[in-house]
Amino acid sequence: MKFDDYKQYLSPVLAKATNLVVESAQGCYVKDVDGNEYLDFVQGIAVNALGHCHPKVVEAACEQTKKLISASFNLVNYPSTLKLAEELAKVTPGELNVTFFSNGGSEANDGAIKLARSYTKRPGIIAFKGSFHGRSLGATSITGSNSKYRNNYEPLLGGVYFAPYPIPYRTTEEECTQRCLSELQEIFDRLIPADNVAMVIIEPVLGEGGYVVPPVNYMKALREICTKHGILLVFDEIQSGYGRTGKMFASEHFGVVPDIMTLGKAIAGGFPMSAIVSTKEIMSAWKPGMHGTTFGGHPVCAAAGLAVLEAFKEEHILENCNAQGAYLKERLLKLQKEHPVMGDVRGLGLMIGVEFVHPEDKSPNADALNKVKDYCFKNGLLTLSCGVHGNGFRFATPLNVKKEELDKGLDIFEEALKAL
Ligand SMILES: Cc1ncc(COP(=O)(O)O)c(C=O)c1O
Numbered sequence: 001m002k003f004d005d006y007k008q009y010l011s012p013v014l015a016k017a018t019n020l021v022v023e024s025a026q027g028c029y030v031k032d033v034d035g036n037e038y039l040d041f042v043q044g045i046a047v048n049a050l051g052h053c054h055p056k057v058v059e060a061a062c063e064q065t066k067k068l069i070s071a072s073f074n075l076v077n078y079p080s081t082l083k084l085a086e087e088l089a090k091v092t093p094g095e096l097n098v099t100f101f102s103n104g105g106s107e108a109n110d111g112a113i114k115l116a117r118s119y120t121k122r123p124g125i126i127a128f129k130g131s132f133h134g135r136s137l138g139a140t141s142i143t144g145s146n147s148k149y150r151n152n153y154e155p156l157l158g159g160v161y162f163a164p165y166p167i168p169y170r171t172t173e174e175e176c177t178q179r180c181l182s183e184l185q186e187i188f189d190r191l192i193p194a195d196n197v198a199m200v201i202i203e204p205v206l207g208e209g210g211y212v213v214p215p216v217n218y219m220k221a222l223r224e225i226c227t228k229h230g231i232l233l234v235f236d237e238i239q240s241g242y243g244r245t246g247k248m249f250a251s252e253h254f255g256v257v258p259d260i261m262t263l264g265k266a267i268a269g270g271f272p273m274s275a276i277v278s279t280k281e282i283m284s285a286w287k288p289g290m291h292g293t294t295f296g297g298h299p300v301c302a303a304a305g306l307a308v309l310e311a312f313k314e315e316h317i318l319e320n321c322n323a324q325g326a327y328l329k330e331r332l333l334k335l336q337k338e339h340p341v342m343g344d345v346r347g348l349g350l351m352i353g354v355e356f357v358h359p360e361d362k363s364p365n366a367d368a369l370n371k372v373k374d375y376c377f378k379n380g381l382l383t384l385s386c387g388v389h390g391n392g393f394r395f396a397t398p399l400n401v402k403k404e405e406l407d408k409g410l411d412i413f414e415e416a417l418k419a420l
Pocket residue numbers: 045104105106107109132133134135203207208236237238239240264265
């Protein structure tokens with residue numbers, strides 16, 4: 001089966017990274033229809049925290065499918081979804097104990113916009129340049145990583161202002177924090193008064209925009225500014241959440257609790273599910289019927305979601321993520337010494353990125369990144385780029401990845417660097 005024979009039936013709008021037709025997958029590997037195996041360091045774009053087809057996820061989903069597939073969470077309640085809401089409340093930070101389930105990340109972010117506006121009765125939204133929040137019109141309106149995502153879609157949602165994301169590369173953490181905070185203040189001074197702003201939405205570790213970890217002081221200051229002005233702080237943890245950074249949620253690295261958190265990707269072990277989590281007080285601004293969904297809270301996804309949380313506990317997933325993440329970073333830092341094209345190695349846990357640069361002036365080098373990525377693909381390693389200049393290499397292995405799997409992938413990555 002060749003992808004090209006079917007291409008005509010599919011909209012060209014989905015930018016395909018490969019033409020692979022994949023039939024099966026297990027753990028860290030996918031297999032195409034011709035039997036070729038690839039080591040998968042993308043995992044559905046940071047979706048499969050437990051790798052492909054984890055036995056606990058498969059069993060939970062099969063069992064639930066035999067009993068009930070859908071009767072709509074609008075109409076009835078499902079045991080698996082009720083239990084998942086309860087289990088989520090146990091792992092989410094602070095008072096974030098109340099959940100609204102939906103189907104994908106963009107949808108959760110759209111919901112967060114509605115919730116923040118409902119609670120504050122204010123129109124304004126502050127998002128960040130470099131951010132990615134999804135493809136629905138609301139999420140597109142708050143996305144600032146690439147103008148192609150917005151091309152021809154204006155006018156988008158009104159009342160959205162973009163602040164610079166604090167990127168502590170090519171500068172110091174202190175300088176970056178001060179400059180970005182003063183530009184945020186400029187928005188309040190010149191464009192929209194702080195008391196007109198409903199929410200500030202930020203990825204606590206930038207995903208698509210380049211796997212950037214912001215300075216702790218910036219995140220703490222952002223929390224204080226939001227509290228001072230009655231603005232809701234929204235963390236989009238769709239990519240950074242669920243153990244990816246070595247803690248259950250990236251917010252924990254900063255000692256900051258948001259008012260609203262959006263979750264997606266890893267939450268249901270590969271099944272489509274997302275969530276908006278907030279406090280009882282904020283959620284109570286949403287009266288029945290002000291938001292809704294047909295599929296959200298799907299019982300099969302929820303059963304898989306429960307299996308994911310169980311595996312986190314029983315299989316020490318966070319411990320493995322921290323241990324293997326440290327090993328991955330150490331090997332990359334060693335490689336960086338020999339290959340100055342690797343301008344920056346950064347990240348937390350198993351959310352690790354490499355920024356490719358021209359060594360002379362540290363300017364972005366997408367060409368080198370693409371050559372490395374192509375070499376990896378030809379040699380059986382699936383990878384994905386990131387970064388607003390397309391020069392970031394992201395490692396998004398499963399969180400239960402084994403050292404041998406990391407070594408196998410890193411050996412291919414190293415050969416690719418040597419071949420540059
Ligand atoms: C941080 C973040 N938010 C939102 C989204 C959108 O999620 P979805 O593609 O499930 O709508 C993504 C997807 O990559 C993401 O990384």
